[in-house]
Amino acid sequence: MNIIDIINKTKNSVPLTDGEIVWLIENYTNGEIPDYQMSAWLMAVCLNGLTEEETVSLTLAMRDSGDKLDLSSIGNITADKHSTGGVGDKTSLIIGPAAAACGIAVPKMSGRGLGHTGGTIDKLESIRGYRTELPEDEFFRIVNETGFSIISQSRNLCPADKKIYALRNSSGTVDSIPLICSSIMSKKLA
Structure with missing residues (x-):
């Protein structure tokens, strides 16, 4: 496999296999695929979309x-909600x-702003003393004690999404529905 073939397939609306998507994500995450080539693939996705199967493969x-976070140590029923964004x-x-x-219990992991608006983490970091990066055990302790905590995406949770999220912001591909869905759901499932 090579990145040029994958970019061309997506550019020409030829569906990628699960193996091709896994290869793409693994190689981008470990630095084998440079940002400029991943940006080209993201733009091809932005212009042509992905099939439902490709979106699922990308998400996984x-x-x-x-x-992955194991929420079994949280004693209560857990829930989450996803922000629709916006300044207010x-x-x-x-x-x-x-x-x-x-x-x-709401063990919440939030993100930074994307595009023109600040994210939940950006807002929380404006509160003096609020720590958005916590070790997993401290995060779970707080959720078990209070029922709620918000932290930022950890370095080790969905690192592919973290890199792609930042690249989407700088490559004009923020508004792609398949990329939005995969970004949100990969973090929720992890």
């Missing part, structure tokens, strides 16, 4: 690129504590 490849979006800061007050 990004999920499997790093560690503060729903995570309201819904999380409200759900926790009802006995539903």
Whole structure:
């Protein structure tokens, strides 16, 4: 396999195999594929989309690129919500504590801004003393004690998504629905 063939297939709307997508994500994550070539593939996706099967393969490849969180140590039912974004979006800061007050644990991992708006993590980092990067055991302890905590995406959880997320912001491919879905779901499934 090589990146040029994968870019050309996506550019010409020829579906990629699961193996090709796994190869692409693994090789981009480990630095074998440079940003400029991954940007070309992202733009091909942005212009031509992905099939449902390709989107699932991309999601799972990004999920499997790093560690996974085991939520079994959290004693309560767990839930999450995904921010729709926007300058005034503060729903995570309201819904999380409200759900926790009802006995539903919300172990929340949030992201930075993408495009023109600040993300939940950007907002929380404006609060003096709030730490968005916590060790996993401390994160789970806080969730078990309070029912709610928000942290930033860890270095080891979905590292492929972390790299692609930043590249989408600088390559004009933020608004691609398959890329948005894969980014969101890879983190939720991990």
